[in-house]
Amino acid sequence: xxxxxxxxxxxxxxxxxxxxxxxxxxxxxxxxxxxxxxxxxxxxxxxxxxxxxxxxxxxxxxxxxxxxxxxxxxxxxxxxxxxxxxxxxxxxxxxxxxxxxxxxxxxxxxxxxxxxxxxxxxxxxxxxxxxxxxxxxxxxxxxxxxxxxxxxxxxxxxxxxx
Numbered sequence: 286x287x288x289x290x291x292x293x294x295x296x297x298x299x300x301x302x303x304x305x306x307x308x309x310x311x312x313x314x315x316x317x318x319x320x321x322x323x324x325x326x327x328x329x330x331x332x333x334x335x336x337x338x339x340x341x342x343x344x345x346x347x348x349x350x351x352x353x354x355x356x357x358x359x360x361x362x363x364x365x366x367x368x369x370x371x372x373x374x375x376x377x378x379x380x381x382x383x384x385x386x387x388x389x390x391x392x393x394x395x396x397x398x399x400x401x402x403x404x405x406x407x408x409x410x411x412x413x414x415x416x417x418x419x420x421x422x423x424x425x426x427x428x429x430x431x432x433x434x435x436x437x438x439x440x441x442x443x444x445x446x447x
Contacts, residue, residue: 299362300354304347311343369403376400388438393420 318336376399383392397416398409406412417440424441427433437445 297354297357300350304351304354307343307347307350311340311347314340314343372399372403376403384436386438388441389424389435390417390421390440391438392436393417393423 314336318333318340321331321333321336323331323333376396379399380392380396383395386392394413394417397419398412401407401412401416402409421440421444424435424437425445427435428437428441428445435441
């Protein structure tokens with residue numbers, strides 16, 4: 286394969302790699318969905334329906350990506366800035382590490398502030414309290430209304446009583 290005749294462009298190897306990953310994820314999802322007992326009842330839709338839909342969609346995206354890579358019609362990849370990715374990844378690592386130590390609200394507030402910083406809002410005096418407030422509201426919904434336990438910390442224990 287030397288690419289398209291007369292254009293001098295070769296097929297996009299990175300896009301082929303992405304297409305292969307999409308195909309692998311789709312195949313694994315379809316295989317896993319086939320192991321779920323699918324008793325749809327009167328509606329005809331059971332617990333395996335959505336994984337099957339997503340698996341087939343991933344296979345379709347894989348095929349489209351592969352065709353686009355072969356034809357050379359994919360968009361040019363812009364230069365990537367690793368700082369936002371590192372900020373969000375670091376915030377996620379901090380949230381996971383601190384979840385059982387400081388509780389859901391504070392740990393998720395840190396993740397919110399790190400994500401806001403990745404999107405350009407670097408004012409921690411604003412983003413951290415807003416993130417903690419949002420996370421505290423989510424904690425209240427999950428703990429109080431849905432009766433699903435999230436890791437509580439000192440803030441949650443103070444308000445909701447542990």
